[in-house]
Amino acid sequence: MSARTVDDLRLDDAPLALASGLLDGRTAIVSGGGSGIGKAAAWVLARLGARVAICGRNPERLEAVQSAFDARGWPILAHPCDIRDEAGIERLLDAVAARFGLPDILINNAGGQFAQGASQIAPKGWRAVIETNLTGCWLMMQAVARRWIDGGRGGVIVNVTAANGRGMPGIAHSAAARAGVENVTRTAAVEWAPHGIRINCLAPGLVDSGGLSVYPEAARAAFARANPQRATGDPWDIAQIIAFLASDTTRFLTGTTITADGGGALWGDLWTIERPVYFSDSFQKAEIHVA
Numbered sequence: 001m002s003a004r005t006v007d008d009l010r011l012d013d014a015p016l017a018l019a020s021g022l023l024d025g026r027t028a029i030v031s032g033g034g035s036g037i038g039k040a041a042a043w044v045l046a047r048l049g050a051r052v053a054i055c056g057r058n059p060e061r062l063e064a065v066q067s068a069f070d071a072r073g074w075p076i077l078a079h080p081c082d083i084r085d086e087a088g089i090e091r092l093l094d095a096v097a098a099r100f101g102l103p104d105i106l107i108n109n110a111g112g113q114f115a116q117g118a119s120q121i122a123p124k125g126w127r128a129v130i131e132t133n134l135t136g137c138w139l140m141m142q143a144v145a146r147r148w149i150d151g152g153r154g155g156v157i158v159n160v161t162a163a164n165g166r167g168m169p170g171i172a173h174s175a176a177a178r179a180g181v182e183n184v185t186r187t188a189a190v191e192w193a194p195h196g197i198r199i200n201c202l203a204p205g206l207v208d209s210g211g212l213s214v215y216p217e218a219a220r221a222a223f224a225r226a227n228p229q230r231a232t233g234d235p236w237d238i239a240q241i242i243a244f245l246a247s248d249t250t251r252f253l254t255g256t257t258i259t260a261d262g263g264g265a266l267w268g269d270l271w272t273i274e275r276p277v278y279f280s281d282s283f284q285k286a287e288i289h290v291a
């Protein structure tokens with residue numbers, strides 16, 4: 001039996017908002033299910049009764065979640081896959097089909113970016129982030145939807161984006177990609193409605209997952225003050241909303257985005273890179289020099 005971490009114990013004991021058994025008999029794929037929000041989502045879905053398949057690039061993270069699931073007697077498939085690789089996605093879906101049959105739910109959670117000022121982002125870096133967050137998410141959506149359409153049945157997709165309504169200073173590439181996902185979600189929600197496919201986005205604000213460690217210390221120190229709640233979210237908060245969107249509870253909801261950001265879209269000042277002097281409290285307008 002694998003060691004139980006404090007983290008896993010919390011995932012076991014944190015209260016569920018939805019009725020246990022709600023997802024009995026369902027199969028869910030969670031991309032990026034080896035860490036952070038995706039791992040919490042895998043736990044919530046399993047505790048609600050779903051069989052879970054997780055993917056990501058790093059096999060060790062997936063294996064750790066697999067061991068924890070095995071220890072609890074929960075069905076799981078852990079399959080390494082880069083969501084930018086169409087052939088890899090087909091292999092993932094074949095593996096899910098062989099183990100569990102056609103999935104019912106896709107949680108498109110894998111993603112991320114690096115923080116850099118917009119004027120400095122290299123073309124390769126821009127492409128890496130767009131390929132991951134827009135194209136990768138799209139390839140997963142389309143591959144699963146095709147199998148549902150070919151199989152004559154519907155399903156549910158939840159795309160995890162990021163709260164981008166006011167732009168995202170320091171991660172322009174990711175903001176553009178997430179806005180693209182939210183738009184293609186609206187389009188596909190219409191096109192695929194006749195097939196019984198529902199698609200929604202969940203746009204988190206700052207969530208205290210391990211993922212935030214990639215940001216500069218000065219930026220991280222301000223994250224918890226960047227919304228009216230003056231707090232970061234927790235992966236469990238986000239995972240519960242993911243499960244809500246994946247369940248029949250939301251059967252009349254499609255093509256929309258739920259933002260879970262502590263009100264950050266309304267108030268707060270978020271910088272993922274060092275805050276430019278222009279936006280500091282001490283900045284005086286006279287400091288602007290026009291040539």
Ligand SMILES: CCC/C=C/C(=O)SCCNC(=O)CCNC(=O)[C@H](O)C(C)(C)COP(=O)([O-])OP(=O)([O-])OC[C@H]1O[C@@H](n2cnc3c(N)ncnc32)[C@H](O)[C@@H]1OP(=O)([O-])[O-]
Pocket residue numbers: 111112113114115116122123124125126128129132162168205206211212214270272
């Ligand atoms: C408000 C915040 C809200 C959001 C929070 C979260 O999402 S938390 C979740 C957070 N979790 C995550 O973000 C996890 C997932 N994120 C990732 O895996 C990476 O950030 C990825 C999306 C770039 C993909 O990775 P990959 O393996 O495909 O890419 P690669 O490593 O091979 O780089 C390709 C190119 O990108 C460029 N470049 C890359 N890094 C930097 C940098 N620091 N600096 C500058 N540039 C950088 C560079 O051009 C590089 O090419 P080079 O110069 O090397 O020839």
Ligand SMILES: NC(=O)C1=CN([C@@H]2O[C@H](COP(=O)(O)OP(=O)(O)OC[C@H]3O[C@@H](n4cnc5c(N)ncnc54)[C@H](OP(=O)(O)O)[C@@H]3O)[C@@H](O)[C@H]2O)C=CC1
Pocket residue numbers: 031032033034035036037038055056057058059061081082083084109110111112113132136160161162163203204205206207208209210211212
């Ligand atoms: N935490 C936050 O404040 C916020 C997070 N988000 C988004 O929520 C999602 C989950 O992030 P979070 O849990 O916080 O951070 P993590 O860094 O823990 O999660 C990102 C996950 O995505 C996987 N991943 C990244 N790139 C790929 C790829 N090309 N193919 C397959 N898997 C990939 C990673 O696994 P591996 O490295 O093994 O591939 C990892 O499991 C991400 O899309 C993130 O951008 C959005 C807004 C705020």
